Amino acid sequence: MGWSSYLSRQLSERRDTSLWRQRQVNQKSDGRFLYTNDGRYLNFSSNDYLGLSTNPAVISAWQQGAEQYGVGSGGSGHITGYTKAHQLLEQQLADWLDYPKALLFISGYSANQGVIAALMTKQDRIIADRLSHASLMEAAIHSPAQLWRFLHNQPESLTDLLARPCIGKTLVVTEGVFSMDGDCAPLADIYQQTRISGNWLMVDDAHGIGICGEQGRGSCWQQKVKPEILIVTFGKAFGLSGAAVLCDEQTAEYLIQYSRHLIYSTSMPPAQAQAISEAVRQIQSGDELRQRLQQNINDFRRQAQKLPFNLTDSTTAIQPLIVGNNELSMSLSQYLQQKGIWVKAIRPPTVPPGSARLRITLTASHTQQDIDMLMEALYEFRS
Numbered sequence: 001m002g003w004s005s006y007l008s009r010q011l012s013e014r015r016d017t018s019l020w021r022q023r024q025v026n027q028k029s030d031g032r033f034l035y036t037n038d039g040r041y042l043n044f045s046s047n048d049y050l051g052l053s054t055n056p057a058v059i060s061a062w063q064q065g066a067e068q069y070g071v072g073s074g075g076s077g078h079i080t081g082y083t084k085a086h087q088l089l090e091q092q093l094a095d096w097l098d099y100p101k102a103l104l105f106i107s108g109y110s111a112n113q114g115v116i117a118a119l120m121t122k123q124d125r126i127i128a129d130r131l132s133h134a135s136l137m138e139a140a141i142h143s144p145a146q147l148w149r150f151l152h153n154q155p156e157s158l159t160d161l162l163a164r165p166c167i168g169k170t171l172v173v174t175e176g177v178f179s180m181d182g183d184c185a186p187l188a189d190i191y192q193q194t195r196i197s198g199n200w201l202m203v204d205d206a207h208g209i210g211i212c213g214e215q216g217r218g219s220c221w222q223q224k225v226k227p228e229i230l231i232v233t234f235g236k237a238f239g240l241s242g243a244a245v246l247c248d249e250q251t252a253e254y255l256i257q258y259s260r261h262l263i264y265s266t267s268m269p270p271a272q273a274q275a276i277s278e279a280v281r282q283i284q285s286g287d288e289l290r291q292r293l294q295q296n297i298n299d300f301r302r303q304a305q306k307l308p309f310n311l312t313d314s315t316t317a318i319q320p321l322i323v324g325n326n327e328l329s330m331s332l333s334q335y336l337q338q339k340g341i342w343v344k345a346i347r348p349p350t351v352p353p354g355s356a357r358l359r360i361t362l363t364a365s366h367t368q369q370d371i372d373m374l375m376e377a378l379y380e381f382r383s
């Protein structure tokens, strides 16, 4: 089969199964509004949970960084791209989260790939929560290790798998807050099972860091668990992008030697590292923002009980409405758009078949009126 017929067949398959994805050019967005060429929408699809993407102190830190360092890092951290700004941020993260070391990556996707690819060998196995983010699953699938999946948030299922023999090392993998369901992993139980069996735990806390726990230190801190590998990302509550791996000295040194994503990729701009440092400070003193977010979550959940869609067990900023049917989720999303509200439908394969949903995210920037407006529109919807 030629290239063109292969591509054309794959594309028509996508169209036929209502899985067609489209990007659209937006003017800008923040934790509350999305500005498109058609006008302004209330934004309930943003991961900018604390509104830090437009925080003046964070913007100013980036500007000062750009003045001082220029706008790019000029190379991988192993060549010229590791500056004082990177080093200070790594130290700040390690101190804040109480780990010996932090290593910066350019994205959460890259961190998950870079860590798993470097650590795992053919004899090893990864046992991951079956709803773990695509970046974790893909890293596991592409690694030489075997991938086993335990039932979502069920430590007993993990225990059963851990009891089976493996000649190599085992890495247990989960998220802190699940990106598509918003529910929290029972990290204390998972960690205990992992430790009893002499293995390591890796937690991707992309959606918990900044939001959960004292000073926003995340899901692990909140549940008094210190996994051997903690991934935090800066594209959500920090309002920026990038990621860090928190670990012990030996693991950090190993990753510096073996993680190809660190060695062969241009490091994040130093100005960005400086902006992330400021975002960490905002998060540390951000109790008021977290309280506002919590009020919005409570308000949404109270009102959403009356809707004809299922909520998940989430107590976090991610509050999906499970619609089930792909077409219905799309028409609900389009209907809301006509009402000036932006909520994207999430369909398989991003979520399991039959669980298409509106992934509603709440932020500290939303007002009570914003939530009332969303609820009114949802009550009025008739399929």
Ligand SMILES: Cc1ncc(COP(=O)(O)O)c(C=O)c1O
Binding pocket: 106, 107, 108, 109, 110, 133, 135, 175, 179, 204, 206, 207, 233, 234, 235, 241, 242, 243
């Ligand atoms: C749980 C989780 N891990 C990793 C990522 C990837 O992070 P990044 O956007 O920084 O690549 C995401 C992003 O959506 C995520 O939700």
